[in-house]
Amino acid sequence: MMLSRRRFLQTSTAMLLVPVGVRAASSDLVAQAAAQQIAPDGYPTTPVWTYGGSVPGFDIRVRQGERVQRTLVNNLPQPTAVHWHGIRIANAMDGVPGLTQEAVEAGASFDYDFVVPDAGTYWYHSHNRSMEQVARGLYGPLIVEEASPPDVDRDLMLMLDDWRLDPDTAHIVNDFDNGHDLSHAGRLGNLVTVNGRFDPDYPVGTAERLRLRLINASNARIYDLSLDGLSGWIVALDGMPLEQPLPVEETFPLAPAQRVDLIVDVTAKAQEIASLVSVERDGGFGLARFPVSEGAAATPRQGIDPLPPNSMPEVQYDDAPLHRMVLQGGAMRWLEAAKIGDTELTGRELAQLGRFWALNGYAERPKDPFLDARLGQTHRIEFVNETAFPHAMHLHGHHFRIVLPDGSLGPWRDTVLVERGQSRQIALVADNPGDWLLHCHMLGHAASGMMSWFRVS
Known part of the structure; x- marks a missing residue:
């Protein structure tokens, strides 16, 4: 289904992929204002709040068991804090103002220092005035790599978000006290992006195997996802590997803050387009588009092994209160x-x-x-x-x-x-x-x- 740029802003039904490149590591995590091309080309840039100057923030990748050390520097007009979502870390590093730390005032800083015990797909985001600050762009991925990663050709992080933009200025609509949103389904946007971008393609080759790390950074939107021209398995949920990979046969949900790791094979032929699809009331629309060319892999790989498990406690709950x-x-x-x-x-x-x-x-x-x-x-x-x-x-x-x-x-x-x-x-x-x-x-x-x-x- 082809959508005009204006219709796209009105309906938020099509979403496409932009890859995140390798970014330089930094000891600072600078919360700052910036401008980014969130809306389609031809619209103005959107003023956003970022970690490091772009949305999403720095792609933090570490090995399992390594230490993450980041100094939050707050160059925003509001106090803020960083929550490391899904990481089982020391309480003082959890980033919740009023419970684990004080909010970091404008112009101040705070040192986060923790070890990541579990491999998987996680993320970080503001936890002060979160409805507003996350909606303005204060989030990024935290990827903890396995000691023995799976056999894939590419490992792609796809961070889904929806934005509520003024159709004329492409500025974020400043209605965070909207009683209808607060009392109903939440703040739903009118433009959906992947990795902070609209309408990019990501070329792949025939029979390539991809690891797709999906993160829902939206304020309130629940996605219902399916695959087209891709065949594969769910291998992890919220960072934790499944004991047995689950074949993707129909749709699967992704609620706010949830993550799902897929390992998929490109089954579409050369010159076709494979897609990650959002299933909506009025049909399916592309979330991520993969134009296919002749690839190096002559034949698809056969089968899949589970990801290595993290060390988790045994759960015996029969007599648990x-x-x-x-x-x-x-x-x-x-x-x-x-x-x-x-x-x-x-x-x-x-x-x-x-x-x-x-x-x-x-x-x-x-x-x-x-x-x-x-x-x-x-x-x-x-x-x-x-x-x-x-x-x-x-x-x-x-x-x-x-x-x-x-x-x-x-x-x-x-x-x-x-x-x-x-x-x-x-x-x-x-x-x-x-x-x-x-x-x-x-x-x-x-x-x-x-x-x-x-x-x-």
Whole structure:
């Protein structure tokens, strides 16, 4: 389907790929304003907030077990902080103002220094005024490479994001206090990019094998993905390898903050175009386009081996205590009342404060932890979604196992999508000491009430 540039800005239905080149390593992570060609050629550049001058920020690649050392230098007009999403790191490095550190004021700096224990696909992003700062571009990939990487011809990082741009100026629409967004599905954009660019091609050869690392950096958009001219497997979710690769036969979802690693073979013929496809209500549209030429590989590789596993704790949850977290509020199921601190407010009072959601009756991070766990204990959490919208629930500092409906354990994840009216149960081994955030990663939902925390000691 061919779209005009104007129609593209209006509908946000087509997305294409731009590769991220190798970038020089730096001890500084400079949060700064810049301008980038987010909209199609012919539109003005878009003022953005960046790490290092471009969106996404620096492609940080390290080996498993290596140390990441970055000094955040804040050259922005707002305080900020960096959260290293999905990495099981020391609590002081987690980057949550008011819980693990103070926000880094404009003109100030903060040293992050941690070891990455797990290979996989992760990312980093602002965790202060996240709905705005992430929407302005403050994010980047963190790739932790295996000691024995898989046999692929190329390893590509694809960071998906949607932007809400003014169609005339291509500036980011400054409506971050929009009550409709906060109380409904969240901030959805009108232009979707991959790696901060619109409409590039990425040439490949026939029968090449690719590793595609997909990261959803969007504020609230859930992608439903499929392959065309590519055949392959899901090999990891949220950075953690699957015990057995899962063939991609139909569509698969990617919620905000989630990652999926694919290993795919190019099955399209020379002169054809392979695609990563977003399945929408009105059809499928290209996310990433791969023009195919004659390649060096004469025949496709046969089969696939699992990625090497990370060292994860054994989960024995049969006798683990169960904690119920009820997701409440939002449009169509408005809060009647909820607490902020020790004060219970009416729904009208909460709405006046920009609070439309609650977790277990709290419309803000409560004073006491939702869960107070001893180090090494296993706990179950049941997310019960009583709202009319889906939520991507994220735990800091830990991965957890999904508990499947039959009681068996599903994959390791750090963000679980809980659909409207659905309950999802997870099993968590509390093996990382500290105070850790638990929140919805639809960032507008977190900003307007869906935020809690748990303690491991």
